[in-house]
Amino acid sequence: MSLANGRHYLAIPGPSVMPDRVLNAMHRAAPNIYAGELVEMTHALIPDLKKVARTDQQVAMYVANGHGAWEAALSNTLSRGDTVLVLGTGRFCHGWGEMAAKMGVQVQTIDFGKQGDIDASQVEDALRADGDHKISAVLSVQVDTSTSVRNDIPALRRAMDQSGHPALLMVDCIACLGCDVFEMDAWGVDVMVTGSQKGLMTPPGMSFVFFNEKADTLREKADCVTHYWDWRPRINPNGYYQYFDGTAPTHHLYGLRAALDMIFEEGLDNVWARHEKLSRMIWAAFEVWGTEGPMQLNISDPAKRSHAVTSVNIGAPNGTALRNWMINNAGVTLGIGLGMNTPDDPNGDGFFRVGHMGHVNAHMVMGLLGTLDTGLKALKIPHGEGALTAASTLMARS
Ligand SMILES: *Cc1c(COP(=O)(O)O)cnc(C)c1O
Numbered sequence: 561m562s563l564a565n566g567r568h569y570l571a572i573p574g575p576s577v578m579p580d581r582v583l584n585a586m587h588r589a590a591p592n593i594y595a596g597e598l599v600e601m602t603h604a605l606i607p608d609l610k611k612v613a614r615t616d617q618q619v620a621m622y623v624a625n626g627h628g629a630w631e632a633a634l635s636n637t638l639s640r641g642d643t644v645l646v647l648g649t650g651r652f653c654h655g656w657g658e659m660a661a662k663m664g665v666q667v668q669t670i671d672f673g674k675q676g677d678i679d680a681s682q683v684e685d686a687l688r689a690d691g692d693h694k695i696s697a698v699l700s701v702q703v704d705t706s707t708s709v710r711n712d713i714p715a716l717r718r719a720m721d722q723s724g725h726p727a728l729l730m731v732d733c734i735a736c737l738g739c740d741v742f743e744m745d746a747w748g749v750d751v752m753v754t755g756s757q758k759g760l761m762t763p764p765g766m767s768f769v770f771f772n773e774k775a776d777t778l779r780e781k782a783d784c785v786t787h788y789w790d791w792r793p794r795i796n797p798n799g800y801y802q803y804f805d806g807t808a809p810t811h812h813l814y815g816l817r818a819a820l821d822m823i824f825e826e827g828l829d830n831v832w833a834r835h836e837k838l839s840r841m842i843w844a845a846f847e848v849w850g851t852e853g854p855m856q857l858n859i860s861d862p863a864k865r866s867h868a869v870t871s872v873n874i875g876a877p878n879g880t881a882l883r884n885w886m887i888n889n890a891g892v893t894l895g896i897g898l899g900m901n902t903p904d905d906p907n908g909d910g911f912f913r914v915g916h917m918g919h920v921n922a923h924m925v926m927g928l929l930g931t932l933d934t935g936l937k938a939l940k941i942p943h944g945e946g947a948l949t950a951a952s953t954l955m956a957r958s
Pocket of ligand 1: 574625626627628652701703704705732733734735736755764
């Protein structure tokens with residue numbers, strides 16, 4: 561008998577769980593896009609988005625998903641024939657680099673593998689080796705959503721500074737803005753991209769490019785920039801339509817307003833702390849399961865794990881089997897093992913991911929862990945006992 565009926569829980573790393581408050585804010589008649597409340601509300605979103613990114617620099621908004629923000633960041637700063645240095649720590653930064661290559665940009669890659677984080681000293685060496693400063697930008701992800709690694713962006717910045725190289729530091733925070741600590745200005749990030757549908761708890765369809773003056777100087781000569789992606793009119797619109805180069809994403813804006821209100825009511829520091837604590841509860845459970853069986857967190861060092869997503873290896877075909885069991889019997893959908901394929905596991909069936917970004921609290925995490933424990937038993941996958949106790953003990957020790 562299935563016990564899946566009831567409120568479904570989408571526990572994948574984006575789109576994340578949407579708060580009812582966000583959904584209710586969107587449930588309204590079409591607003592006027594020429595004057596009035598929507599226009600005022602949009603102006604007011606700008607300083608609040610900057611608060612979440614911890615920056616006093618600029619933000620351009622797009623009617624696009626994260627891939628759109630990637631293209632916007634590249635096209636405003638690069639020219640055909642320029643070079644970017646891609647720091648691969650999983651699927652996502654490679655994807656950003658592939659996009660740059662299709663735009664006519666040369667791509668140099670350092671690959672840190674599917675379990676590694678960025679080694680800043682290798683980046684420093686690569687930049688020192690580029691004596692003529694051919695590299696225009698370094699592309700990185702703060703969190704790679706496929707491996708769940710969290711890169712040390714301040715260390716990357718220090719390495720770039722030590723090399724004396726002028727390349728821009730571009731960081732993809734699509735997975736983790738509003739989940740993992742991020743300080744755009746204090747960390748010296750030149751360009752940061754993010755989307756609406758993960759930590760910002762709003763449906764997919766809006767994305768954001770934050771950039772500083774140094775990045776805007778490159779915009780001057782960037783020949784990849786096209787009318788639609790140009791960030792200049794968007795940060796300094798002559799008319800309301802220029803914020804989005806056309807019709808505004810009216811209902812998304814109401815949803816985003818509600819989501820930002822929720823973040824500020826809780827306090828961004830508290831939001832970060834909640835994500836950290838919930839992550840530690842999840843890891844505690846997985847570590848106990850792993851003591852007697854195949855379950856393994858993909859990133860072994862807790863200091864290098866994201867607080868937004870956790871990638872797990874349980875061996876093929878157990879990953880897919882457990883995901884299917886959770887959907888069919890418990891009403892929980894876990895993430896697939898994206899980009900974690902190996903020759904002996906061509907479909908990534910050994911992996912799954914837990915999204916714990918945005919609108920997630922303790923009872924959701926404890927429920928998820930309880931159903932996972934049940935799934936392991938139902939499928940007779942060997943595992944250590946006491947995972948839930950480990951998680952609840954950690955939670956109680958506040
Ligand atoms: C989700 C994600 C993307 C892609 O975003 P889309 O909205 O699916 O285009 C890119 N980078 C990272 C790190 C992500 O988590």
